Amino acid sequence: MFYAVTTSKYDASVMVTASHLPAHKNGYKIFVRDSKYKARCLEKGEVKALLEDADVDNDYSEDEKDDRDDVTIPTLQTVLDFVPIYQSQLIETFRKRTCRIRPLKKLKVMLSTGHGSGFIVSRAFQELGANVVELNAEPDGTFPFGPPNPESKSMMKRTIKRCEEIGDVDLAVLLDTDGDRCGIVLRSGGTYKEVNRNRLIALCSQIVLEKDGDSNAKIITDSVTSIGLESFISRAGGTQLRFKKGYLNVINEAKRRSALGEEIPLAMETSGHGAFKENNYCDDGTYTALLVACFIADNNNGKGVIEDFEDAGYEEELRMAVKESYDKTNLYEQIALAVTKDATSIEGWELDPLNKEGIRVTTHTRDGFFMIRESLHDPIISMQIEAPSPRLGREVVAMVRQIVQAALDGGDQKLDFKELDSVVNEDGAEVGW
Known part of the structure; x- marks a missing residue:
């Protein structure tokens, strides 16, 4: 929906979502045009004002109801399947970024989406050259294993177990229900290691800091990150700035500092929400997944990547x-x-x-x-x-x-x-x- 606003004639888009939340918190994300970052998600106060302006209670007088009966509601003129457009844009973006048609060739990727919507990125991985193995890819809103969540120990355990059964998977990607959060599994020798939370922020920081090369670059994170992450980012040539929990808080702080002239290549929360400056600070887990996959392919299928990250005891x-x-x-x-x-x-x-x-x-x-x-x-x-x-x-x-x-x-x-x-x-x- 973010991309639909940035690349089309539409002024706004609405996404129906539950993310990883329980059913009673189903809701909407509303995206509108933004002159600087092309699109943005409406925040809580804006949604509240929008609902008030729309008079959602429909508490009209009889005269007002009569007036409303005379109003002609426009019907939907066009049905647009935007998913293929979104997929094509991702493919073209990473071909331009890597200067290769198939940057993921020889990489075997497991896509673990827990019956959520993340399966739509499979085409992008395949056309960029990856050998894709899908796990729980069939859409199923009942989520038999629980709503997919890259922080979930059970989802990570199921993914690693399947990697071990197959044996030659180079990289596994975990996506949450609506595809805006990401987790990774990397092969290290004969074992598979979790790369989520602090480790995922470290990996994404390494990617952007190597590309950016700016010693003044800052990585914005949420407030609960580890001591080892701060040390890793410093060794990689950047500075970590801890902000507030909540992915929109983190992203907005990155935008605010960027507008002041600071170099903020990445805003990322331990939950797996990641927003890159190069992607207009769009909170897109599929973009994160493809960016990591290209980096792994360029670095001997991940051998040695973030090996010096210091985990807490x-x-x-x-x-x-x-x-x-x-x-x-x-x-x-x-x-x-x-x-x-x-x-x-x-x-x-x-x-x-x-x-x-x-x-x-x-x-x-x-x-x-x-x-x-x-x-x-x-x-x-x-x-x-x-x-x-x-x-x-x-x-x-x-x-x-x-x-x-x-x-x-x-x-x-x-x-x-x-x-x-x-x-x-x-x-x-x-x-x-």
Whole structure:
């Protein structure tokens, strides 16, 4: 729908989508013309204003209803199947970018789309020369394995298992329901490795920084990225700027800084949403997938790619669900106040001054961190943690659990600590300090 506005006579387009969200959050994405970036997605406030202008309640007086009955509603004049146009544009883009007709020849690619819409990129991979193997490509809105999600451990596990069964797959691409998020599996020797979240941002950063060659280039990410990612981007010649969670927040910050003259080749969230300046900051997982595939093909089928990326010894995202009718923001503010106070008194802990949302505390003398923030959409307070080892990670979780419980009067009645407690109680971790 983004491309339909940029390359056609249409002023706007509407996409019906659920992405990876549950059915009750089905909705629309609305794209309009934009003079600088050719197209953009309407934001929450704009959609609200649009609905108000459209008077969606249809609460008309009898006279107004009579007037509306006289209005002639124009009928649809043309049915346009834009998918083949979109596919052809992707093919032409990457032929021009690589200066080759078949830049992916000799590359065997598994396309794992979980019965979502990502299967439409198969033609582009094939015409660019790849040998494509499809996994769960048939469209099925019931999603028998759950809505496809590149962050999903089960989807990644199914994809790797199928790669191992086939044996000679060079690259696997995971796409979410509506194809705007991407994950990768790379073959390394005789094993297959996950490349999503921080590793995917690292890979995409390497691609754009090698091409860009600008020592002032900045990569905009969300707020929960790892310590290893910041080091990797720095070694690759760029600078990471952590912003807020939410892919549109990340993209808009990239656009804002770009408009001020800064070089921002990539805006990417750990969820797999990626937007490249060269693609007008369009949030397109299929573009990401093809860009990565071309890079892998040019680098000995991925051998040695991001091998120096430093994974944390332990990392986890833990969720505390808000119970009953308690106010999420109020609980979060109480927790944030307590964490801010205690972080200044615990040895090895330090508040992160560059953090843009929530509370982020570096631990183990900056070799780890934890972050507490409100969920964007759900009644959840989230804790992201990274530590040098599982044991040290469990100790931090236990300490945070105690701080949060002490900050809330009747904390167990207000928050569900199940995920934190499962970590704390694993392998006999000691609670408190």
